[in-house]
Amino acid sequence: MENKNVLFEAYQHAKYQVTGHGKRDISVLVDALDAVSKKQESDMYGKGHIIEDFQKKLAAYLGKESAVFFPSGTMAQQIAMRIWCDQKGMKRVAYHPLCHLEIHEEDGLKELHHIEPVLLADENRIIKLDDVVNMKEEVSCLLLELPQREIGGQLPTYKTLQAISDYCRNKGIKLHLDGARLIEILPYYAKTAAEVCSLFDSVYISFYKGLGGIAGAILAGPQDFTEESKVWKRRHGGDLISLYPYIISADFYFDQRIDKMDSYFSGAKELADLYNTCEGVRTLPIKPVSNMFHVHFHASKDDVETILAETIDETGIGLTGHLRENSEKSCFFEVSIGDNYSKIPKNDLKQAFILLNKKLRERMIA
Structure with missing residues (x-):
């Protein structure tokens, strides 16, 4: 053996x-379902109290105008990049060489959306302000992953985050947060989720990693951004007739583990x-x-x-x-x-x- x-x-x-x-195992879902009424109505194609109430709850938690529930973070983030690129009319984004979009998604961003990535920093360290300032290419969006999982979950200082955010806003570059593990970093920064997210134009969080749900993600940002993301969700096949098993699980474990x-x-x-x-x-x-x-x-x-x-x-x-x-x-x-x-x-x-x-x-x- x-x-x-x-x-x-x-x-x-x-x-x-x-x-x-x-x-x-299946008990992850069973425990969550046991906590809700059997008379709970399902969502249907992105509508209904169960999905709309959860989206409002997470938008408020993240300090964003609006939020949309997605079946996967892969789908949510590719769509976020597409929207920001379309708004600026430039299909180029920047992120770390070990970003999830670069190494775990079979080139989905390039093949599905024809978006060109600009890789910032050495793969063994986090992105710094100088990496952003010294970019030779013009980009529509910069994606930061907090924490940077593939190098041990490293983080920039909060001061560095603020400086990168200020620079991007001055240059008209959208800043997106790959916050799959956002909630897990809040104790280190000693900040609320809304405070961290205020530095970013859009944010994604996962419900199956640190929170332990079965699957699912939230994409949050301005109202016009999230409304457009719903259209792209339908185009990607993510607007399922119902997503309630994922939503119930996400809501249950969010409340159970957030503190x-x-x-x-x-x-x-x-x-x-x-x-x-x-x-x-x-x-x-x-x-x-x-x-x-x-x-x-x-x-x-x-x-x-x-x-x-x-x-x-x-x-x-x-x-x-x-x-x-x-x-x-x-x-x-x-x-x-x-x-x-x-x-x-x-x-x-x-x-x-x-x-x-x-x-x-x-x-x-x-």
Whole structure:
């Protein structure tokens, strides 16, 4: 049996799983449906109290004039880019080289909308003000992802965000927020969602990542922008006859977890400290700026998979079930803290890290 299967199986059978909210099975939807009346009317093609009330609720939370519920963030963000490009009459946008639109969407922005991306900054760091100011190409929109997931969830300072926002407004460049994990970064910035979103012309948030819903997204901005997004949603096939399973789930877990982000952030910082005590391990960032971060090992993927699987089997603490290879001698995985973390006895967690460190040291000596 391959090591990756051993690690995955060990994690699935761990007494405690460190990350996330728990298994993403049908109970995620069942629990949400149990919280609403069976007489609740469905939405129909984007209309009805259930979708319209939720859209108003999220628009107010984000401090935007209007909001539209989408079945996916991929659809919402491509449409946002298209609208801003059409308004300016220029099909060119700027974003980070590891932006979701660039690496996870099969070139949807280019193939469906014929929009040309301008890649800003080195892929190993976040976008800075100088990157924006020194752009050689003229663009209709700049997209910023907060946090930048592919590099450990790093964030610019709030002062930098303000400066980029001011520059874009002075230059007539629309600023869009890929805020899939917006709610998770609010404790670090010590700002409300509306305060952060006030720096942006449009914003997208996800309901299945840190919030743990089954799927769905909100796209928010000015009224004319969101009205046009509804037309594009229909064109993309996203205006389903009803979206209520996604909406009910999104609303339920939004209310359930919106006030837990401080706790998740504290847990992430605590867990990162434990990882950074281990031989040949470092987190990115060293000090997390949200509930997510990456854990890097200076050892081969096969060796680390074996060590992690053994640690899980001996302690019952599941640190991860997946590893990604950087090189022959390095690998990493992503951590995202949710409800699971608070359920783990602190002493058991510390003992797991003592054992992990011991095994890593033994590997270094061998």
